Amino acid sequence: MAGNSDPLSPRAKLAVTAGKAVAAASRAAGRGSGSVIGGRVALKLDPDLLARLAQNLDCVLVSATNGKTTTTRLIAEALRAAGPVVSNALGANMPAGITSALAGGSDAKFGVIEVDEKYLAGVARDTDPKCIALLNLSRDQLDRAAETRMLAENWREGLAGSKAVVVANADDPLVVWAASSSPNVIWVAAGQMWKDDAWSCPSCGGVMQRPGDDWFCGECGFRRPTPSWALSGDHVLDPHGSAWPIHLQLPGRANKANAASSAAVAAVFGVPPQVALERMYQVQAVAGRYDVVQFEGRDLRLLLAKNPAGWLETFSLIDPPPTPVILSVNARGADGTDTSWLWDVDYTRLTGHPICVVGDRKLDLAVRLEVANQQFQVCENLDQAVQLCPPGRIEVIANYTAFQDLRRRVGN
Template sequence: MTQLPLRAQLASALGRSAATLSKMTGRGDGSVIGGRVGLLLEPDLLRKLARDRKLALVSATNGKTTTTRLITSALLELGDVATNALGANMPAGHVSALSQNKSAPYGVLEVDEKYLPEVLDTTGAGVVCLMNLSRDQMDRAAEIWLLAQKWRRALSGKPTHVIANCDDPLVTWGASTAAKVTWVSGGQRWKEDSWCCPECGGPLDRKDADWACKECTFHRPEPQWAIDDEVAVDPRGQRWQLDIQLPGLANRSNAVMALAVAEAFGVPVERALPRLRQVTSVAGRYTTVERDGRHARLLLAKNPAGWLEAFDVADPQLPIILSVNANGPDGRDTSWLWDVDYRILRGRPVFVTGERRLDLALRLEVADVPFMLCGSFTEALAMQPPGRVDVIANYTAFQQIRTEFGRAV
């Protein structure tokens, strides 16, 4: 790789020092502060750190962190990979990730949906992976149609190779201006944000995975990759048993997206898939933690689509703890709780905690789901008999629980 200019070297080094100090003092994992320090000293540091690297950017409303981890695992077949493994998905986090592994020839960066155009323009990434768009952090996030429109503009005229989920009409529309697109049938269980055509505003005719506008020519492209329950189907029609350790249909979809990205980098399925199978947890997601004989599996759900996938993974035979906050990273508007169908929880012991537990309690009351209100996660866990329990929490509630158990990953 080309040597960084002196100013960029100094900015990168000081950023790494700030990150290390943050971790040593227990202030955080350093994945943001290091990048902020570096950018303060050299505003163009991200561009300079990205130069000469082969980069993949991963963006979506749900599944970014997991898919980034899976792609990173696959690309380790080729050499060192720089990545923002802990989910710091804005430019400061990208700077920190690339600075921490400044000699890695490859990089896989999770990117916030809103920041994708800026990061693509700055880094010149050769591959972009786009998976889904749905409502999220409704008090401060842009309308998702506007995000898809920004993606279209950002990809137009660039030589970027896009790997995109063609089952999501908004993602398809956002990706369709790219010079090269590999379409993946990754599924879309949450359809409530995509009943209208993003091209003309007309109604979409949706039949299983297929969809088409009733008033214009916009329709689902023919996929090159597909998921068929436990099997990935590649562009040559060959079927691959996934056998990944991460649970649920959403993660099998994430794995197929990762295989398509890996192939775009020249890593064939037979070399990438064994590495995907080694991934058991992603930044605490799906980790099981233990306290006093109680084994709690941690599931993250940040929005209606995420809760739908979490319910798919949760064991209906187990008690379940639900924890909801409404801090800045969560979005302060909890009205999205009314879009989640909690009736699936009927018949199992439900325990509710978190800073906005009363909001969730009201929602469960209306859904006729019996529950026990708890003052803290510790109290909720202590109420469980020895054995297994599932935990679903939104972002900051999830991080608080991880902190209680030493940030299990």
């Protein structure tokens, strides 16, 4: 492979230029950022382009079912203390989007890359990362994502023998099993609120025992490793036992957990926890998530929740009743077309909140809320739902394409 002083080959330069041109044309036509189509064109012209672009970068890959976009942003902010960063900050996390992002960072020292769970092994092969962060694995997009244990197996095989330092969540048995094939793992006690995908042992299929925050398999002895980093309330505990305060503008326990994992990653690159955590305060919103926008005389807080684990975390951070809640669910290609996951979400946590339901699959959601004995109204669109709510704060929770629809409607 080319050394550090070698520029990109003529073919690679052509691929980058063509990709940028196609992306610009796509943006001009109003079809989004253009990063995915641009990356696809570039990879067609030079299939090795991702590896070529990554060869002069110290890369960290971030993969998980929940929290990877936010964690990618937090790590990118932390590493900027040590040099210029290139990152796919808007969440285009498959090879085309990643290639497109790296093509835009010619002076960068670090690549901070969010990777879709299904593509992690391949992207790790191409980018030869210094570090890989694994946060969690839970059910998601049931019609097309592999069953969670199959994803964990894919990770386990893909990471076996990797030279990367793997920063992994010690509280998620699937992540621990996947990461255990790696020779160099740093365990983080980041917590696991959603446990329904981790009752059977990924190693032998036995029943998992879960006393308190611990877990182990009573049959094969597979157990929670001892973490060297931990989230403890509003602090991150480092391997020396020092407690560093977490100051975030992002809400909720899940984001503190993301910050703990991000601090452990930053330390791999030589950025001390105090510096890393202070820099994370800069992140106010992530691709529109957590933004508060004014619309029709109300303050709408936009919250993304794509699967049962995400909805559970989101319910834990909304304002108490009687704050109104608008729920929006679609089932388009990017969401997964199977909405049966709605039955895995505990909607009784919304008791006391006035609820309005919108989105393509509002009737699926209405049936689920009816069974959960919730009071709700089905509305034609966001405008009607907002008008039914009193002035003040409204919590708006939506899955992926429903969230994009909402952002467009409120001009965010």
